Amino acid sequence: MARILLVEDSPTQAVEMTMLLEEANHDVIHASNGRLGLEQLRSQTIDVVVTDLEMPEMNGLKLVERMRIDFAHVPTILVTGHGSEALAAEALRLGAAGYVPKNQMRRSLNDSITNVLSVIGSDNSYARLISTLRKNVFVFDLPNDPQLIPPLIGLLMQISAGMELLPSVDMVRMGVAIEHAIANAMCHGNLEVATADCPSHSELARNGTISPAMEQRLADPVYKQRTVRVEATATSEEIRVTVTDQGNGFDTSIVPRPGEMDIEAIFSNDDASKGQGLVLMANLVDELVFNEKGNEVTLVKRCG
16 A cells, blocks of 8 residues: 555546545545645655646646656656647656556556555665675576566665665666566567557566466467576666567567657557557666667666
């Protein structure tokens, strides 16, 4: 359970979203615009902010900007209407940890909150020792077991936090991007399962959910033996993570790039779930590079 600040100007939408969040046992506090949301943040402890994008007085974009300055430890998830995708991408660049289209709210909102909270909750028991690290390198060869994703992300975030490389919200953003990359590598890359037949990234990474299509591929030796290599390097200059699968890759021409993103084209190229994942990955890190084949992605977050 988390304490969620819901910033939403529509009373009807606020009631619907509150009920949805309370179904997941979250404690919900409501503010009707960004200005009132900031007042709530000043007066009490909040774990995650969920905000609408279009609001009077102070919209979600301005709220994200202000929170980046005054409440950098609190992650923000945007809820966007149709036609607001470009603004959502801008909010991701400004500091939001994720976004959920309103037409996917019931399916994805609580999953997105779970993703963010799981990254925040990494173990800090080695913080003092890790603070003495100056460079750390990991190389993992993962089987296609989604239950390995949370501890791997937790380990990377613990190391990054201990080395004091990034503000907490930036660590959350990096963790969410890495999670998407590994989940894609397992389900779409190695197992070559279509997006419609894959669980959501949250179901895959957080709950270890395996779809029937995935089970079928995991029973086939051709797919079962494939692994995902994750190479992570953390230094005082940057965190660099490369995720490589053993599948056939994909058309990387649809990958969004900051400043020249045709988000509508991305969403229409495949289904909305995969398009959203690409937008998130491109905007939660400072650099996103795919190899020519499309089976390897490098995510870079610069420090300092």
